[in-house]
Amino acid sequence: MRSRAAVLVEPGRPLEVREIEVQAPKAGEVLVRMAAGGVCHTDLHVMQGLFAAPRPAVLGHEGAGVVAEVGPGVTSVKPGDHVVPLWRIACGECEYCTGERPALCPSGLEVRRTGRLPDGTTRFSLNGEELKHFAGVSSFSEYSVIPEKGVLAIPKDIPLEKAALLGCAVITGFGAVAYAAKVRPGTTVAVIGAGGVGLNVIQAAALAGAERIIAVDLLEGKLTHARAFGATHAVRAEKGGDPVGAIRELTGGRGVDYAFDVVGLPATVRQAYLALAKRGVAVAIGIPENNAEVSVPIMSLVYDERVLTGSLYGSARPRLDIPRLIGLYRARKLKLDELLTRTWPLAEINEAYAALERGEVARSVVTF
Numbered sequence: 001m002r003s004r005a006a007v008l009v010e011p012g013r014p015l016e017v018r019e020i021e022v023q024a025p026k027a028g029e030v031l032v033r034m035a036a037g038g039v040c041h042t043d044l045h046v047m048q049g050l051f052a053a054p055r056p057a058v059l060g061h062e063g064a065g066v067v068a069e070v071g072p073g074v075t076s077v078k079p080g081d082h083v084v085p086l087w088r089i090a091c092g093e094c095e096y097c098t099g100e101r102p103a104l105c106p107s108g109l110e111v112r113r114t115g116r117l118p119d120g121t122t123r124f125s126l127n128g129e130e131l132k133h134f135a136g137v138s139s140f141s142e143y144s145v146i147p148e149k150g151v152l153a154i155p156k157d158i159p160l161e162k163a164a165l166l167g168c169a170v171i172t173g174f175g176a177v178a179y180a181a182k183v184r185p186g187t188t189v190a191v192i193g194a195g196g197v198g199l200n201v202i203q204a205a206a207l208a209g210a211e212r213i214i215a216v217d218l219l220e221g222k223l224t225h226a227r228a229f230g231a232t233h234a235v236r237a238e239k240g241g242d243p244v245g246a247i248r249e250l251t252g253g254r255g256v257d258y259a260f261d262v263v264g265l266p267a268t269v270r271q272a273y274l275a276l277a278k279r280g281v282a283v284a285i286g287i288p289e290n291n292a293e294v295s296v297p298i299m300s301l302v303y304d305e306r307v308l309t310g311s312l313y314g315s316a317r318p319r320l321d322i323p324r325l326i327g328l329y330r331a332r333k334l335k336l337d338e339l340l341t342r343t344w345p346l347a348e349i350n351e352a353y354a355a356l357e358r359g360e361v362a363r364s365v366v367t368f
């Protein structure tokens with residue numbers, strides 16, 4: 001079938017909205033009619049060539065839609081079901097899947113690395129030429145074929161444009177707080193980068209009972225969002241500047257118990273670490289450029305017992321945690337309505353990314 005999709009031909013060029021060909025789902029696959037695709041920084045990094053991905057490709061790794069058709073053997077979803085795609089498929093059987101870290105499953109990494117579905121082929125083409133999938137999701141296409149292991153059915157009363165955000169921004173931020181850092185009540189938290197994921201780190205830390213939450217960003221607009229999501233303090237950073245002194249000052253020189261880097265630069269990961277108190281935990285969440293490295297003083301690792309760790313996909317179990325997040329949304333404890341500040345038609349996807357870069361939106365989605 002034909003489908004309108006945003007295609008990345010090569011990095012450095014704008015996305016091209018084209019009519020592509022989408023094949024029917026094969027065994028273990030699901031055809032999803034996408035309702036919304038999330039405008040996330042990770043795709044931007046791919047477009048800019050900072051983060052490698054096979055191409056030409058249909059990008060988009062956050063979304064929500066309705067199952068249009070299922071391939072042979074699919075049992076967990078049926079046509080008409082509302083679903084959120086998961087950007088790391090999980091086999092369910094390996095040591096990481098059974099050890100509560102499905103995002104680390106090698107099968108998910110393989111799909112991300114090759115741009116192909118688990119059987120080694122793709123379901124997209126343009127003028128007869130193969131197009132790659134992105135993270136097995138490709139939510140910037142009206143119709144996408146996704147492995148059954150990469151979709152999760154959700155209740156039909158959650159608006160799909162908002163549900164889309166659960167699949168990346170929300171679970172990544174909440175999971176990093178709950179599972180990677182394990183934020184305790186009454187503690188202090190710093191969050192470097194107040195974009196879509198950072199805002200969810202902030203609201204999760206507030207729900208976890210953090211006493212002081214310091215948001216750091218270059219853009220005043222993002223700090224305004226941060227306060228609305230629960231930040232008690234805001235530090236306006238400067239490009240190339242160092243917010244560590246300001247963070248430490250806000251904690252009486254002690255440093256914070258938890259610091260999250262949601263930017264992914266060597267400098268910001270190091271700042272998160274340097275802002276820690278003794279026994280503090282710094283969590284790197286932001287997706288780095290290929291081969292980026294960070295250095296920290298070993299003295300403070302040993303004498304302060306500080307921890308520097310990372311978190312992929314919120315270190316979460318999406319099949320358990322997304323339903324829990326929906327419960328929090330229904331209980332009016334999760335700010336999801338406030339997170340979605342703009343929708344764009346697919347044709348304006350490049351403008352959507354320009355607005356993201358300017359920090360004009362908390363989170364936005366393209367719709368079809």
Ligand SMILES: [Zn+2]
Nearest residue numbers: 040042168169
């Ligand atoms: Zn994302």
Ligand SMILES: [Zn+2]
Nearest residue numbers: 091094097105
């Ligand atoms: Zn696995």
